[in-house]
Amino acid sequence: MDHSSHVPLTPAELTDEILVGAPVYDHDDNKLGTIDHVHHSAASMRVVIDVGGFLGIGSKRVQLALDQLDMMRDQSGQVHGVTAWTKDQLKDLPEHHD
Numbered sequence: 001m002d003h004s005s006h007v008p009l010t011p012a013e014l015t016d017e018i019l020v021g022a023p024v025y026d027h028d029d030n031k032l033g034t035i036d037h038v039h040h041s042a043a044s045m046r047v048v049i050d051v052g053g054f055l056g057i058g059s060k061r062v063q064l065a066l067d068q069l070d071m072m073r074d075q076s077g078q079v080h081g082v083t084a085w086t087k088d089q090l091k092d093l094p095e096h097h098d
Contacts, residue, residue, distance in 0.1 A: 001025075001029045001074075003070075003072060003082055005075065006072040006073060006074050006075075007072055007073045008070065008071065008072050009071040009072060009073065009079065013071075014045060014066065014071065016037070016038045018079055019035050019038055019047060019071065019079070020035055020036070020037055020038065021034055021035065022034065022035045022071070022079045022080050022081055023080045023081070024049055024069060024080070024081040024082070024083060025080060025081070025082050025083075026082070026083060026084075026085065026086055026087065027082065027083075027084060030087065032049065032051055032083070032085070032086075032087050032090060033049045033050045033051040033052065033059065033090070034049065034050055035047050035048070035049055035081070036048045036049065036050045036061055038066075039063070044065050044066065044067065045065070045066040046063050046064065046065055046066060047063070047064055047066055047069065047081075048061050048062070048063050048096050049061065049062055049063075049064060049090065051087065051090045051091055052087065052091060060091060060095050061095060061096045061097075062090050062091075062093040062094070062095065062096055063093075063096040064083070064085070064090075068083055068084070068085065069081035069082065069083050070082045070083070
């Protein structure tokens with residue numbers, strides 16, 4: 001997928017309603033997981049991503065700073081994120097527990 005024509009989300013669009021459920025891809029367009037939920041703080045916004053597994057079975061939730069993702073919309077309006085992280089790197093992160 002060529003992301004060069006996709007439109008980056010504005011800061012006003014970085015809301016739970018828009019981000020939750022968005023797929024996250026690596027730079028080779030491999031799907032890494034989906035955004036499960038968002039943590040807001042004064043210092044930064046963080047997202048929790050379900051990584052791996054199938055239909056939620058065997059997945060692991062990990063947390064990343066939102067600035068480690070490029071969040072954008074494709075031509076059809078679908079929101080997704082792209083990151084430099086690989087699936088193996090994400091799986092090596094500690095599991096996130098609320």
